[in-house]
């Protein structure tokens with residue numbers, strides 16, 4: 345199959361869609377050239393592959409992802425099973441929202457590609473969309489004075505969960521590690537809310553404290569503006585591949601016990617990106 349200029353996912357301001365319905369009958373995902381797909385993700389930042397025969401299990405998904413590059417391994421292996429837990433110890437396994445962030449921010453290496461395979465989608469009215477924000481477009485469209493404020497700020501993030509206990513420090517506006525294009529690295533604060541399980545510990549420095557509210561409000565609005573954000577409404581079988589170097593992502597809340605099941609795999613860039621934000625355990629300096 346040759347890949348034509350692809351359509352966008354429904355209602356998206358960015359991203360690319362390849363629908364199996366427009367491919368040759370019986371075409372399988374494995375026949376699409378990975379090199380071409382990789383360039384689509386880099387150019388459009390998100391690729392939705394819809395309607396292709398499903399991966400039978402986590403192993404098949406892993407084998408497919410390994411064709412894209414080196415898989416970033418976690419203590420649990422290659423595949424994170426994103427499912428609501430009965431008594432979650434962390435918001436990742438809850439049904440409530442997850443604020444915007446980038447993956448690997450607390451890990452030794454930052455993956456270039458995120459793969460999300462939808463094993464089972466929630467119902468149409470049950471929420472659970474994954475929100476992606478195109479941060480190079482956010483910066484391109486920002487008023488110079490607003491962008492100048494963002495460029496002053498550095499975020500310090502501390503988070504302890506089952507798989508790590510880490511501190512990450514990053515300027516909010518930084519450079520894409522390959523292209524050098526300006527991108528945003530930011531973990532949205534959540535409102536003090538007793539129901540949010542396992543809050544990360546966030547601190548923002550570089551501007552006077554009395555400007556931080558304006559900073560967060562303006563940045564959040566820009567990141568979530570319809571022209572910069574895309575909420576992916578899952579359909580069973582969808583495979584979404586996202587550019588984690590450029591996008592931030594988060595999750596909408598969903599109805600508890602909705603049948604939402606995603607599998608996620610991280611694939612490293614070539615060469616792998618050593619996490620520039622990670623600080624040694626116990627080092628809370630923001631130098």
Ligand SMILES: [Fe+2]
Pocket residue numbers: 445446447593
């Ligand atoms: Fe994530």
